[in-house]
Amino acid sequence: MKNRVITIHTNDTPASLKTKKLLAKKLEVSGFIVSESLEGDSELIVCIGGDGAFLEGIHKFDFPEIPFIGINTGHLGFFQEINPNQLADFIFHYKTGKYRLQTYSTVKAIVTTKDNQCFEHTGLNEIVIRGELCRSVHLNISIGGSFIERFSGDGILVSTPAGSTSYNYSLGGAIVDPRLKLMQLTPIAPMNTTAYRSFTSSILLPSDLSLGIIPDYETKHGIKITTDHLEYTYNDIDHITVEFSHKIVNLLRFETYDFWTKVKSKFL
Incomplete structure (x- = not known):
């Protein structure tokens, strides 16, 4: 059976480190292998923090085609898809394929x-x-x-x-x-x-x-x-x-994501 490796990138804030520890535990229980580096068989990169941590992760891994998803422990979190209290839902939707990829130039x-x-x-x-x-x-x-x-x-x-x-x-x-x-x-x-x-x-x-x-x-x-x-x-x-x-950068988006709803919630 092929290893399912998920790479986690995070900033150093207490909230991010706490979320990383909890996420890693939940992913391992669900059968995934967790890594802090980009492995040859990594299938997803999770960035924990705000938009700054997300951009840092993209540059750190040199714009790979592997999809990214963000967990927001920062302020605005415009790129981030999920909150720390949604980890179980994220893993369930990811394992069952209830997501789509959004490609950014x-x-x-x-x-x-x-x-x-x-x-x-x-x-x-x-x-x-x-x-x-x-x-x-x-x-x-x-x-x-x-x-x-x-x-x-x-x-x-x-x-x-x-x-x-x-x-x-x-x-x-x-x-x-x-x-x-x-x-x-x-x-x-x-x-x-x-x-x-x-x-x-x-x-x-x-x-x-x-x-x-x-x-x-x-x-x-x-x-x-x-x-x-x-x-x-x-x-x-x-x-x-x-x-x-x-x-290009591929972002994992769930079925409820809508760009203009995101704009309204973050700017209005």
């Missing part, structure tokens, strides 16, 4: 430096491009190879539909149904004066278009790239390409 930034080195960073929620040390930046932006604007301000955010309810939403961006495959470009504190002209609202882009960014180095300060919660700083960028990634 990801976005990637390809950073090319002036000495022709390339670095690739992937995000489930968003990619943020801004100045180092909270300094304003000037970015020459093109869409699909056509020059659009010389952006001036704190930076820009490129979100997926999954990330539309995160930082993008706090910047005034639109909430996007995850069934739509698009990128949303949202400015961060854009300058719009007689000296600087920038778009002040979000731009929605189809999945087959890429975003080109060339920093305008008027100073020697670097550019910071943030993917979800991970930060990288470069001082010698030639250009950045932001586009959809081939990596």
